[in-house]
Amino acid sequence: xxxxxxxxxxxxxxxxxxxxxxxxxxxxxxxxxxxxxxxxxxxxxxxxxxxxxxxxxxxxxxxxxxxxxxxxxxxxxxxxxxxxxxxxxxxxxxxxxxxxxxxxxxxxxxxxxxxxxxxxxxxxxxxxxxxxxxxxxxxxxxxxxxxxxxxxxxxxxxxxxxxxxxxxxxxxxxxxxxxxxxxxxxxxxxxxxxxxxxxxxxxxxxxxxxxxxxxx
Amino acid sequence: xxxxxxxxxxxxxxxxxxxxxxxxxxxxxxxxxxxxxxxxxxxxxxxxxxxxxxxxxxxxxxxxxxxxxxxxxxxxxxxxxxxxxxxxxxxxxxxxxxxxxxxxxxxxxxxxxxxxxxxxxxxxxxxxxxxxxxxxxxxxxxxxxxxxxxxxxxxxxxxxxxxxxxxxxxxxxxxxxxxxxxxxxxxxxxxxxxxxxxxxxxxxxxxxxxxxxxxx
DNA sequence: TAGATTGTTAATCGATTAACAATC
DNA sequence: TAGATTGTTAATCGATTAACAATC
Numbered sequence: 190x191x192x193x194x195x196x197x198x199x200x201x202x203x204x205x206x207x208x209x210x211x212x213x214x215x216x217x218x219x220x221x222x223x224x225x226x227x228x229x230x231x232x233x234x235x236x237x238x239x240x241x242x243x244x245x246x247x248x249x250x251x252x253x254x255x256x257x258x259x260x261x262x263x264x265x266x267x268x269x270x271x272x273x274x275x276x277x278x279x280x281x282x283x284x285x286x287x288x289x290x291x292x293x294x295x296x297x298x299x300x301x302x303x304x305x306x307x308x309x310x311x312x313x314x315x316x317x318x319x320x321x322x323x324x325x326x327x328x329x330x331x332x333x334x335x336x337x338x339x340x341x342x343x344x345x346x347x348x349x350x351x352x353x354x355x356x357x358x359x360x361x362x363x364x365x366x367x368x369x370x371x372x373x374x375x376x377x378x379x380x381x382x383x384x385x386x387x388x389x390x391x392x393x394x395x396x397x398x399x400x401x402x403x404x405x
Numbered sequence: 406x407x408x409x410x411x412x413x414x415x416x417x418x419x420x421x422x423x424x425x426x427x428x429x430x431x432x433x434x435x436x437x438x439x440x441x442x443x444x445x446x447x448x449x450x451x452x453x454x455x456x457x458x459x460x461x462x463x464x465x466x467x468x469x470x471x472x473x474x475x476x477x478x479x480x481x482x483x484x485x486x487x488x489x490x491x492x493x494x495x496x497x498x499x500x501x502x503x504x505x506x507x508x509x510x511x512x513x514x515x516x517x518x519x520x521x522x523x524x525x526x527x528x529x530x531x532x533x534x535x536x537x538x539x540x541x542x543x544x545x546x547x548x549x550x551x552x553x554x555x556x557x558x559x560x561x562x563x564x565x566x567x568x569x570x571x572x573x574x575x576x577x578x579x580x581x582x583x584x585x586x587x588x589x590x591x592x593x594x595x596x597x598x599x600x601x602x603x604x605x606x607x608x609x610x611x612x613x614x615x616x617x618x619x620x621x
Numbered sequence: 622t623a624g625a626t627t628g629t630t631a632a633t634c635g636a637t638t639a640a641c642a643a644t645c
Numbered sequence: 646t647a648g649a650t651t652g653t654t655a656a657t658c659g660a661t662t663a664a665c666a667a668t669c
Contacts, residue, residue, distance in 0.1 A: 203635080203636075205635090205636065205637090206636095207612060207615055207616075208612065210611070210612075210615065211605070211607070211608035211611040211612065212608065214611070215590065215608075229649085229650065229651085230650075230651075231650080240637075240638060240639090241638095241650095242637070242638050242639065242640095243636090243637065243638075245650090245651065245652065245653085246636090246637075246638085246652090246653090248651095248652090249651090249652060249653075253651075253652060253653095255650080255651055255652080256644090256645060256650085256651070257643070257644045257645045257649075257650055257651040257652075258644070258645040258648070258649045258650050258651075259645065259649080259650070259651080260649085260650065260651080261651090273615065273618075274611045274612075274614055274615050275611075275614035275615055275617060275618045276611065276614065280614060280617075288509075289505075289508060289509035289512045289513070290506075290509040290513070292505060292509070293504075293505035293506040293508070293509040294606075296505045297505070297506070297606075299590075299607060300607065300610065303607065303610075303611075305610060305614075343617070344613065344617075367617050368613050368614070368616070368617045369613075370609070370610060370613055374431065384613060384616035384617050385613075386609055386610070386612055386613035386616065388604070388606065388609050389427070390510075390513075390604065391427070391515060391516065391519065392427035392428065392431075393586070393602055393604050394516065394519075394521060394586060394602070395426070395427040395430070395490045395491075395492065395519075396423060396424065396426075396427065396490075396602055397560065397584050397585075397586055397600060397601075397602035398490055398491035398492065398496060398521075398584070399423055399426065399489065399490050399491055400423075400584070400600035400602065401491060401496075401559070401560075401583050401584045401600050402489075402491045419659080419660075421659090421660065421661095422660095445625085445626060445627085446626075446627075447626080456661075456662060456663090457626095457662095458661070458662050458663065458664095459660090459661065459662075461626090461627065461628070461629085462628090462629090462660090462661075462662085464627095464628095465627090465628060465629075469627075469628060469629095471626080471627055471628080472626085472627070472668090472669060473625075473626055473627040473628075473667070473668045473669045474624070474625045474626050474627075474668070474669040475625080475626070475627080475669065476625085476626065476627080477627090
C-alpha cells in the first residue's frame with residue numbers, strides 16, 4: 190500500500206567500520222585493564238594511529254557512545270562494542286577437520302574466554318576417531334547432523350581440504366548452522382542466512398610476499 | 406635541485422587491489438588446471454562475482470595483461486599475477502612459537518609448494534626443544550640470531566603470546582628479517598622496511614559473530 | 622573488414638577527513 | 646559560565662562502476 194512506511198530499519202553498517210570494531214575492542218580491553226576510566230577520541234586516535242574523526246564517525250554509526258565535553262567512558266564503551274560484536278552471548282562451535290589446524294584451534298583456550306565454546310570435533314579418518322583434544326572427542330562425519338541438533342551448535346569451523354569443503358558446507362547449511370568460520374581455500378556458496386567468515390591463510394602469506402617485493 | 410625530475414616512480418597500488426590479487430590467482434590456477442586457455446573480463450567477472458570493470462581496472466594497475474578483442478591468456482595472466490605476488494622467488498621461513506598453531510603451520514605442506522620453505526622452529530619451553538616437526542628441529546630462542554644469519558631466513562612467523570611478541574619482533578627486525586607473519590594479537594611497531602602481515606584470528610571470529618547477530 | 626574486448630577516461634558512489642555547532 | 650569534546654554536517658579523497666574509443 191505504501192512503500193515508504195517501514196520499521197525504523199537498522200541502517201547497514203559498512204564492512205570497513207565492522208572490520209575496525211575488534212581492534213577498538215582490543216585497545217579498550219587494555220585501557221580497562223590498566224584502570225583508565227575515560228578517554229577522548231583524540232587520545233584514542235594517538236594510541237591507535239587513526240584519526241579522531243574516524244573514531245567518532247565509527248562510533249556514531251551505532252548511535253554514539255560518548256558525552257560532549259567528557260569523552261568516552263572506557264568500561265562502558267568496551268561493553269557496548271562487545272555487545273555489538275555479539276560477545277555478550279555464548280556460541281557453541283564444532284570443528285570439522287581434526288588435522289593440525291583444527292586441533293590447534295580446538296586447543297586455543299582464548300576463544301572460550303570470549304564465549305566461543307568448542308563442543309565437538311569431526312573427521313573422516315578412522316584412525317583418529319575417538320581420540321580426545323582438550324576433552325573433546327573426535328567424531329565421525331556420519332554423526333554431524335545429530336550432534337549439531339542435539340547440542341545446539343551454531344558455528345562450524347571448517348578446516349578441511351577444499352575438495353570436501355563445498356559438500357560439507359551444504360550439509361551444515363541444511364541442518365541449521367548459522368555461521369561458518371572457513372579456513373578451506375575456496376569460496377563457499379550458501380544462502381545468505383548462513384554467515385561465512387573466511388580465513389585464507391595462503392592469501393595472507395601472499396600479501397606479505399607482495400609487500401616484501403616493494404622498496405628495500 | 407629539481408624536485409620534479411625523478412625515477413619513473415612505481416605508482417603505489419592500493420591495498421584494495423593487492424588484497425584481491427590472491428583471489429584472482431586462485432581462480433586462474435583453477436582455470437589453468439581445467440585447461441582453459443583464454444578468458445574475458447566478462448566471463449571471469451561472472452565466475453568470481455565481481456564486475457568486469459573492476460577486473461580490468463585492477464589488472465591495468467600493473468600495465469594490462471590482456472589483448473583487445475581476445476581477452477586474457479589464462480596461463481600468462483596466472484604467471485604474471487604470481488610474479489606480482491612474489492611467488493617466483495622462494496622464501497625461507499622460521500616459526501617462532503612451537504605451540505599447536507606454530508606446529509600446524511609448520512606442517513602445512515601447501516606453503517612449500519608456493520615457495521615458502523619452513524626451515525626452523527623456535528620455542529622457549531625446554532621440554533620440547535630438540536623435538537622435530539616434519540623433520541624441522543625445535544630450537545631455543547638463544548639461537549635465533551645465529552640461525553637467521555646462517556640460513557638466509559627472510560620471513561618469521563610469530564605464533565607466540567602477545568606479551569612476548571613485541572620484544573621478539575624487535576630482535577627479528579634487528580637481525581634483518583624482512584617480513585613478519587604475525588599471529589600474535591598485538592600491533593607490532595617496527596621500522597617500515599620490515600613488512601608485517603597480521604592474522605588476528607579472534608578478530609575474524611568476532612566479525613563472524615557480528616554478522617550472525619544481524620538479520621535471521 | 623567486422624566483431625570482440627581491452628585499456629582508459631569520465632561519472633558515480635562511498636569512505637575518510639575537516640570543521641563546527643550542540644551540549645555536557 | 647567557560648572549556649572541552651562529542652555528534653554531525655560539509656568537503657575531500659579514493660575506489661568502483663559505466664561508457665566508449667582504441668585496437669587486436
